[in-house]
Amino acid sequence: MSSDKASCSGGDVRSLHVEDDTAKDEEKKEEKREEEKKEEKREEEKEEEKEKEDEEKHDDKVIEVGDYSNMDAPSSLKSLCRYVETTILPEDKILEFKIDKEVFGSDRDTFLLPEDITQFAGMEEIGATVVAVYMRHLHDVLKQAKMCSMVGFIDPATVSANSGTVAERSRLVAARLQKTDGEQIFMMPYNPGRHWILLIVRAKKETVYFLDPLPGHRVVDEEAKNIVNSAIKIYNSHIGRAGRKAVIWKTLSGTPKQPSSVECGYYVMRFMRDIIMDPSLAFENTYAKGNQEASYPQEAIDEVRNEWAETVFQFIK
Helix, strand or coil: CHHHHHHHHHHHHHHHHHHHHHHHHHHHHHHHHHHHHHHHHHHHHHHHHHHHHHHHHHHHHHHHHCCHHHCCCCHHHHHHHHHHHHHHCCCCCCEEEEECHHHHCCCEEEEECHHHHHHHHCCCCCCHHHHHHHHHHHHHHHHHCCCCCCEEECCHHHHCCCCCCHHHHHHHHHHHHHCCCCCCEEEEEECCCCCCEEEEEEHHHCEEEEECCCCCCCCCCHHHHHHHHHHHHHHHHHCCCCCCCCCEEEECCCCCCCCCCCCHHHHHHHHHHHHHCCCCCCHHHHCCCCCCCCCCCHHHHHHHHHHHHHHHHHHHC
């Protein structure tokens, strides 16, 4: 009997040891978990600290970039860059405005990003919105000179590469050509991909002029050609004219030539400005082959950049 008790109590002792070990294991696991949590927290804090440092570095960087006094840009453009830095960036805003339908044939909701402005200030490559904003300024110039019936504009964003099928873009160009008595010329900056050219469409004469700021023998992008040829066909059927067999394309190779690979957009803007500053619109002679092949002086480009910045300021106020 007593031996039974003994064996019983021995079992109890063993089970107590096991329980004790289990409890210790649990304790160790708990400690390990706690340690892991602490480690995780430390890692998180380190990460946060690093992010904070990076942000501070970035802020410093913005401040460095923000010293516009030495920037080689017109004063209005420097002011615009300061406005971007002090008002647009801190509030995480973009510039949003409407270009009236009289410029491109329909209202254009326009969004300028901070980088559009800073890239323009730094003479970097520019996009269709930047070019469209300048065309809005040129429309004002035409209005003052009472030349709106002579020159119209086609929105570069609606026709350039990757903005729809050739058929869709042809219809948009045709719709624009139809809103005229036919005597108007239409300026159409076009970007086939990382390069700007200028096409001038004279629908009534079924003639298109091609101006390219790059030196050398330049040929018209096939897609641009198809878009305009189709648009003129649609225009012809709209006015009930059979039209000639093929549209006449003329290359005006005597334009000023860009000095490197990034100025094309600025040159196309300056081409448009120079053309409308001559009320006789004698651009065909001005840019005929063998004429001025030199580059524009920087002052001529800065004149355009200054007018662009002043136009943007009009939208801000």
